[in-house]
Amino acid sequence: MSKHDVDVVAFAAHPDDAEIGCGGTLIKLAEAGRTVVIVDLSAGELATRGTVATRAAESEAATQILGLHDRENLGLPDGGLEPSPENVRAVVGAIRRWRPRTLFLPYGRDRHPDHMQASRLVYQAAFTAGLIRYDTGQDAHRPEQLIDYMGWFDFEPTFIVDITEQFERKMRAIYAYSTQFRADGSADPQTRLTSSDTDWALRSRMAYYGARIRVRYGEGFLVRGDLAVDDPLVLDFRSF
DSSP states (O other), X not given: OOSOSEEEEEEESSTTHHHHHHHHHHHHHHHTTOXXXXXXXXXXXXXXXXXXXXXXXXXXXXXXXXXXXXXXXEEEOTTOOSOOHHXXXXXXXXXXXXXXXXXXXXXXXXXXXXXXXXXXXXXHHXXXXXXXXXXXXXXXXXXXXXXXXXXXXXXXXXXXXXXXXXXXXXXHHHHTOHHHHOOOSOSSOOOGGGSHHXXXXXXXXXXXXXXXXXXXXXXXXXXXXXXOOSOGGGSOOOOO
């Protein structure tokens, strides 16, 4: 077995969170030949709109649009993603199963409690997965890099990824979750997500971070740790 079986695992509290927070970057990595996996912690069973079955079908459609290597859902309880021993064990199992070099995880400050809990849970599991005496019947594995993606709240990013060419596919992946984002005449109540303001907010955020690096659309990320640089002259940034 190689040291790293996949390049990236993106953890998300619910199906559609990774699409929103880092979908463009996941597409770009997959296009570059990287092996990219999404692990959804819950099925989103407490969502106001749709059902577990429709959300699963939407997730499969989004997965195809993103071009992922694979995707799995751990089936943890929606609304109960605290770093309990049971939840930590489930996430450790996923990390040891996929053995990624890099983890993407939700930023720890968010409007949605599940997103904040997911951030804590994944961080604790990423550390625990490297403990050789923590027995899951798998080899220990600790990812080398943890990178936060944006949820409800912005942060000052460590780096911004140009997703201009991936933007339209990202939006298609988001809108594959039609029960969540389209005001389609369903009997389910309308929500903040089905408002046209949500589409405007998503596009505006990506346009803002793109403008900061002088491209059309971008996604911002926060590195957990210090960014080591061998040669400052190969970094792609502009001061003026």
